[in-house]
Amino acid sequence: MPSVRKSGPALGAREEFRFLDDPEFLEQYSWQTQEGRWMDFYVEGVHCAACVWLTEKIADIVDDVGFIRLNLGNSVATVRIHDQGSFSAVALELQKMGYRPHPIKQDEQRGLQKRENRLLLMRLGVAGACAGNIMLLAVSLYGGANGGIADRFRWISLGLYVPVIFFSAVPFYKSAWISLRSKELSIDIPVVFGILLGSIVSVINLIQGDDRIYFDSLSALVFLLLSTRYLLKRTQQSALDFSRFLHFLTPMWVKKWNPSGQIYEEVRMDQLSAGDRVQVFPNECVPVDGRVVKGFSSLDCALLSGESQSERVAVGDRVFAGTLNLDAPLEIEVTQSGVNTRMGRILVSMEKLLTKKAAATVFADRVSRYFVSAVVILSGALIIFSFYNSWGDYLNRALAIAIVTCPCTFALITPLAFSLTLGKLARGGVLVKGPDILEKLAGVKAVFFDKTGTLTFGALQVTHWEVPDELSAAILAIESCSVHPIAKAMTQYLRNQVTGVIPQVEELKEKMGNGICGRVGGSWYELTRARDATSLSTEISILKDGLLVGRAVLSDQVRPESQKVVQLLKSLNLNLRILSGDHRGSVKQVADQVGIEFGSCIFEASPEKKNEVIKSYENTLMVGDGANDAIALAQADVGIAVHSSMELSLQAAGVFLKTPGIRSVYHLVVIARETLSVVQRNFWFSVVYNVIAGGFALAGKIDPLFAAVLMPMSALTVLLSSITGTSRMRTAFKEINA
Amino acid sequence: MSIIFILLPLALLLGLGFLVAFARSCSSGQYDDLETPSHRILLEDEYEPKKFKRVTQERKIHV
Numbered sequence: 001m002p003s004v005r006k007s008g009p010a011l012g013a014r015e016e017f018r019f020l021d022d023p024e025f026l027e028q029y030s031w032q033t034q035e036g037r038w039m040d041f042y043v044e045g046v047h048c049a050a051c052v053w054l055t056e057k058i059a060d061i062v063d064d065v066g067f068i069r070l071n072l073g074n075s076v077a078t079v080r081i082h083d084q085g086s087f088s089a090v091a092l093e094l095q096k097m098g099y100r101p102h103p104i105k106q107d108e109q110r111g112l113q114k115r116e117n118r119l120l121l122m123r124l125g126v127a128g129a130c131a132g133n134i135m136l137l138a139v140s141l142y143g144g145a146n147g148g149i150a151d152r153f154r155w156i157s158l159g160l161y162v163p164v165i166f167f168s169a170v171p172f173y174k175s176a177w178i179s180l181r182s183k184e185l186s187i188d189i190p191v192v193f194g195i196l197l198g199s200i201v202s203v204i205n206l207i208q209g210d211d212r213i214y215f216d217s218l219s220a221l222v223f224l225l226l227s228t229r230y231l232l233k234r235t236q237q238s239a240l241d242f243s244r245f246l247h248f249l250t251p252m253w254v255k256k257w258n259p260s261g262q263i264y265e266e267v268r269m270d271q272l273s274a275g276d277r278v279q280v281f282p283n284e285c286v287p288v289d290g291r292v293v294k295g296f297s298s299l300d301c302a303l304l305s306g307e308s309q310s311e312r313v314a315v316g317d318r319v320f321a322g323t324l325n326l327d328a329p330l331e332i333e334v335t336q337s338g339v340n341t342r343m344g345r346i347l348v349s350m351e352k353l354l355t356k357k358a359a360a361t362v363f364a365d366r367v368s369r370y371f372v373s374a375v376v377i378l379s380g381a382l383i384i385f386s387f388y389n390s391w392g393d394y395l396n397r398a399l400a401i402a403i404v405t406c407p408c409t410f411a412l413i414t415p416l417a418f419s420l421t422l423g424k425l426a427r428g429g430v431l432v433k434g435p436d437i438l439e440k441l442a443g444v445k446a447v448f449f450d451k452t453g454t455l456t457f458g459a460l461q462v463t464h465w466e467v468p469d470e471l472s473a474a475i476l477a478i479e480s481c482s483v484h485p486i487a488k489a490m491t492q493y494l495r496n497q498v499t500g501v502i503p504q505v506e507e508l509k510e511k512m513g514n515g516i517c518g519r520v521g522g523s524w525y526e527l528t529r530a531r532d533a534t535s536l537s538t539e540i541s542i543l544k545d546g547l548l549v550g551r552a553v554l555s556d557q558v559r560p561e562s563q564k565v566v567q568l569l570k571s572l573n574l575n576l577r578i579l580s581g582d583h584r585g586s587v588k589q590v591a592d593q594v595g596i597e598f599g600s601c602i603f604e605a606s607p608e609k610k611n612e613v614i615k616s617y618e619n620t621l622m623v624g625d626g627a628n629d630a631i632a633l634a635q636a637d638v639g640i641a642v643h644s645s646m647e648l649s650l651q652a653a654g655v656f657l658k659t660p661g662i663r664s665v666y667h668l669v670v671i672a673r674e675t676l677s678v679v680q681r682n683f684w685f686s687v688v689y690n691v692i693a694g695g696f697a698l699a700g701k702i703d704p705l706f707a708a709v710l711m712p713m714s715a716l717t718v719l720l721s722s723i724t725g726t727s728r729m730r731t732a733f734k735e736i737n738a
Numbered sequence: 739m740s741i742i743f744i745l746l747p748l749a750l751l752l753g754l755g756f757l758v759a760f761a762r763s764c765s766s767g768q769y770d771d772l773e774t775p776s777h778r779i780l781l782e783d784e785y786e787p788k789k790f791k792r793v794t795q796e797r798k799i800h801v
Contacts, residue, residue, distance in 0.1 A: 048777065049777035049778070049780040049781060052774060052777050052778055052781065053781050070774060071770075071771040071773070071774055072771075072773045072774040072777060073771055073772060073773035073774065114767075114770065117770070118764055118765060118767070118769070118770070121764050121769055122760075122761055122764050122765070125757065125760045125761070125764065126757065129753055129756070129757045129760075132753075133750065133753055149739065149742065156746070156750075160750075
């Protein structure tokens with residue numbers, strides 16, 4: 001047998017990151033330069049200057065690290081190691097500091113995104129510089145400059161306007177062209193129409209010596225629209241694209257039994273085939289679907305089924321990939337591996353659901369398009385009309401309409417309101433993947449909660465302790481030797497109770513799936529599971545030299561804030577349900593505690609069943625954490641993955657809560673609704689503004705100066721309205737940040 | 739008023755200079771991360787000429 005000891009926590013951690021050194025993995029996730037090998041990690045839990053200092057200290061702690069730099073904005077650390085170094089050492093060190101690292105896949109898209117961001121910023125900068133200078137010149141023109149100076153100023157304005165229209169405005173042309181080709185109406189079409197028409201007419205007027213030129217308004221328009229787009233893009237990207245995470249539910253290396261050599265060999269997962277036997281130690285994930293052929297242990301199936309109690313398995317029982325072995329070594333005969341396991345199939349169907357989901361557009365955007373198109377048609381008609389009449393006058397009226405009415409306010413409304421909301425939410429630890437998700441959130445009617453880990457803590461805690469104080473130290477000594485969840489919970493509880501020296505454990509024996517015994521200070525202690533209640537709790541009997549001296553009760557507690565959040569959500573007239581894979585009893589207990597009517601709860605639901613349930617409702621919101629929720633999160637109109645989730649559910653969900661528990665869920669729904677009402681408010685303002693301004697333009701009452709004042713004013717109103725939001729929105733943001 | 743024929747090109751040239759500076763800082767990746775530098779300023783400086791060199795090298799790669 002190779003030198004694989006029974007894995008303690010430290011060794012387990014190192015094993016956990018060994019995949020980082022696999023050549024095939026490095027191929028996909030790292031890149032090579034002359035200086036060494038690079039990899040990007042998403043680092044969970046970094047948020048302040050101290051985190052920056054600590055993570056970047058790794059360069060001094062680990063010898064192989066040549067460079068490490070953390071970006072707090074998106075929690076990504078870029079690491080460079082020397083050619084002989086290993087990334088697993090870096091990951092282990094990060095893990096030890098309390099920041100969980102996740103490698104990020106390097107693909108072309110990632111590099112492309114960076115370049116695109118920089119280019120967009122450059123376009124924005126150029127537009128800003130040119131618009132500012134044009135405005136300076138325009139002020140003196142409006143102020144009454146005349147003669148040769150005015151003429152030169154106009155030509156210089158044109159010179160400054162050239163980079164705006166040929167460089168800065170390019171994204172608008174592109175997206176307008178794309179939507180034209182796919183025969184769809186987008187807000188960019190009227191924008192481009194206005195810009196092009198305005199430019200052409202202004203140039204013609206300039207040549208003819210007419211003073212109606214609109215370079216100032218047009219360049220300001222381009223600058224304004226670009227800045228909101230840049231803002232929206234940045235806030236959206238800070239929500240990080242979780243789809244680039246790889247999930248590691250199952251270890252990449254497994255211990256396979258080699259019958260000819262009579263030893264266990266370490267092989268990669270993909271080299272397994274049905275009928276092979278693998279060995280799984282305690283605190284390791286079961287890598288395959290299969291049947292137990294040797295051993296007796298209990299498994300933590302929370303990931304797959306959502307059950308809070310562990311499940312005992314013996315020879316002949318079926319086990320599934322993604323479950324965690326708790327007590328004793330198991331030998332498993334493989335029936336399915338890789339994507340054919342139950343876990344693998346869940347993953348595949350989740351990915352299918354995600355690719356089906358197309359990004360929707362926000363309502364106000366859809367309406368704006370039609371309104372704005374009407375304006376375009378109107379000004380188009382005016383142009384045609386102008387052919388038969390005095391050419392210049394009507395053309396200029398058409399131009400005034402195009403510039404003053406169309407694009408600006410309408411194109412600003414949604415990106416502005418949404419980017420502001422998304423940005424503020426991100427600062428409060430709520431990451432939303434896109435604007436369309438906010439709109440769907442506002443329309444949610446049915447809310448489904450997962451139980452374990454979402455409404456409850458998802459981990460056992462000591463709730464009742466009936467043991468003489470003088471024995472606590474000895475029990476702590478024994479329990480801290482085990483990695484079983486019960487032992488971990490008791491250790492955590494006792495650490496706060498016991499002061500002074502923890503005695504030496506002289507002898508230790510784990511009883512398969514039933515508890516732990518040990519000799520401390522000459523006395524023989526036995527800690528055994530008394531009985532598994534059908535509800536949430538587990539009872540432990542404590543024996544000293546064969547005599548019962550105490551008992552402890554451990555249970556998965558309901559989070560303190562769950563009840564309040566449930567009540568608040570009810571006040572929004574939402575239909576609340578628990579959708580859990582756990583047993584009837586535990587679901588009922590939690591439902592009663594948080595105040596959800598048990599009659600409408602669904603229990604003992606497999607991941608596949610959860611999906612079916614969600615499908616049968618409309619406007620659904622799923623709040624969950626485990627892999628067992630992944631399909632449901634993807635199926636629901638909006639999925640919220642709570643903190644400490646599996647990477648899998650992060651991929652599936654549209655929203656990710658950085659803080660544990662469901663505290664932010666209520667505020668999030670409120671904010672989504674209020675953001676929509678701000679959008680609506682701005683929308684009606686724009687309609688009124690456009691009707692009035694359009695009327696003036698039609699009557700030929702608008703000149704360049706009027707346009708130059710009116711347009712920024714309307715944009716400013718929309719901006720102020722978006723920034724102020726509503727009072728309910730402001731309170732909700734305060735609560736989230738609290 | 740003829741002074742304006744000197745001042746205006748000068749002003750535009752100055753603006754152009756700043757625009758070029760912006761373009762350079764933009765393409766070197768200075769604006770990729772807008773949050774961390776504000777925190778990093780709180781950290782103690784370690785004067786290490788070698789380390790400083792490494793950082794500038796890194797920037798080239800990311801371009």
